[in-house]
Amino acid sequence: xxxxxxxxxxxxIQEGENATMNCSYKTSINNLQWYRQNxxxxxxxxxxxxxxxxxxxxxxxxxxxxTSKKSSSLLITASRAADTASYFCxxxxxxxxxxxxxxxxxxxIP
Amino acid sequence: xxxxxxxPRYKIIEKKQxxxxxxxxxxxxxxxxxxxxxxxxxxxxxxxxxxxxxxxxSQLPKxxxxxxxxxxxxxxxxxxxxxxxxxAVYLCASTTGMLSNEQFFGPxxxxxxx
Numbered sequence: 165x166x167x168x169x170x171x172x173x174x175x176x177i178q179e180g181e182n183a184t185m186n187c188s189y190k191t192s193i194n195n196l197q198w199y200r201q202n203x204x205x206x207x208x209x210x211x212x213x214x215x216x217x218x219x220x221x222x223x224x225x226x227x228x229x230x231t232s233k234k235s236s237s238l239l240i241t242a243s244r245a246a247d248t249a250s251y252f253c254x255x256x257x258x259x260x261x262x263x264x265x266x267x268x269x270x271x272x273i274p
Numbered sequence: 275x276x277x278x279x280x281x282p283r284y285k286i287i288e289k290k291q292x293x294x295x296x297x298x299x300x301x302x303x304x305x306x307x308x309x310x311x312x313x314x315x316x317x318x319x320x321x322x323x324x325x326x327x328x329x330x331x332s333q334l335p336k337x338x339x340x341x342x343x344x345x346x347x348x349x350x351x352x353x354x355x356x357x358x359x360x361x362a363v364y365l366c367a368s369t370t371g372m373l374s375n376e377q378f379f380g381p382x383x384x385x386x387x388x
Contacts, residue, residue, distance in 0.1 A: 168316075197376065206278070206365055206379030207317070252316045261330070262377070264309075264316030 168265030187253030299368030
């Protein structure tokens with residue numbers, strides 16, 4: 165079974181709105197990363213948050229991590245049509261494995 | 275700086291045929307990954323190399339899949355014989371060698387097995 169599970173599976177919003185997607189995981193982690201994948205392309209790293217961090221910002225991205233609930237969220241503020249993509253969380257476990265979730269498909273409507 | 279290069283970008287073969295994918299990681303990146311990504315799913319690790327050593331191949335179906343990374347640079351992933359269920363995108367990624375670093379992905383090879 166997946167270590168990480170994103171929620172929702174699909175999200176459709178209007179340009180300018182905020183998009184929030186969540187990731188839950190099962191085992192202890194060293195860090196959690198978020199990646200973006202545009203259609204037909206490889207994944208692009210967005211942000212990494214370590215297990216001892218609770219929140220991290222990068223531009224319009226805000227990531228939170230709650231290790232007690234084994235969950236993380238990715239917030240994209242003031243969304244743009246170019247943000248349309250699939251977003252994946254990847255957990256690095258204590259067993260030196262990086263495991264990707266099934267992803268959230270985000271559509272930003274102009 | 276050039277990114278991770280993969281070839282071919284697309285491959286269509288008939289079942290039972292062999293196929294090979296090639297990956298050239300970012301210069302200086304010691305760690306190389308091969309992933310398989312099915313439609314609508316996240317990447318699933320097949321094999322991880324540290325230099326030329328395969329340090330995690332627990333998810334590689336060894337009856338038909340093989341991989342090599344000669345000289346610790348380029349890598350080749352082979353399937354022989356291919357099955358219908360092998361249709362997927364095969365992604366290569368590399369990092370500098372510390373697991374906490376971000377992975378840089380190539381564009382992938384889309385394999386269709388008929």
